[in-house]
Structure formats: C-alpha cells, structure tokens
Amino acid sequence: xxxxxxxxxxxxxxxxxxxxxxxxxxxxxxxxxxxxxxxxxxxxxxxxxxxxxxxxxxxxxxxxxxxxxxxxxxxxxxxxxxxxxxx
Numbered sequence: 001x002x003x004x005x006x007x008x009x010x011x012x013x014x015x016x017x018x019x020x021x022x023x024x025x026x027x028x029x030x031x032x033x034x035x036x037x038x039x040x041x042x043x044x045x046x047x048x049x050x051x052x053x054x055x056x057x058x059x060x061x062x063x064x065x066x067x068x069x070x071x072x073x074x075x076x077x078x079x080x081x082x083x084x085x086x087x
Contacts, residue, residue, distance in 0.1 A: 003034065006033055
C-alpha cells in the first residue's frame, strides 16, 4: 500500500539525515504525499460485508446440487420431499 511505503521511506530518511538539508527537502515531500493519501482514504465510503447469502446465489447453488445429484443418479422427485420430516 502506498501509505505504508511512504511511512517506511520517511522513517528511513529521518534516521539517515536527521539534521541535514536533504532531510528537510524530502521529508516535506513525503509528508505531503502521505497527507494526500490519508485524506483520499478518508473520503472512501465504508464497505460492509454481510453474512446473508443473496437469494439468487442460494438458488443457483441449490440447482447446481440438484443437477449434480441427477447426473450421479441419486435424485428423484420422490426424495425431494421426505416423508420422515414433519412439515
């Protein structure tokens, strides 16, 4: 990620040239880039991940399982609705 890379470069620069002119020049540039990236990251919307399955994907998975069972010869209309389960 750019932010982490810039922080590493800034830390390395600070260690090498703590009191020199080179430090002042390059640290200001790196700090400005870092601020810009952090501002842009702050503008991004928060993305939420849900635990529920979209009904389309759930149905597609169910159809896929039924087709696989049919291809293996393990499925019939009678077994889709078990008489052992009380509805």
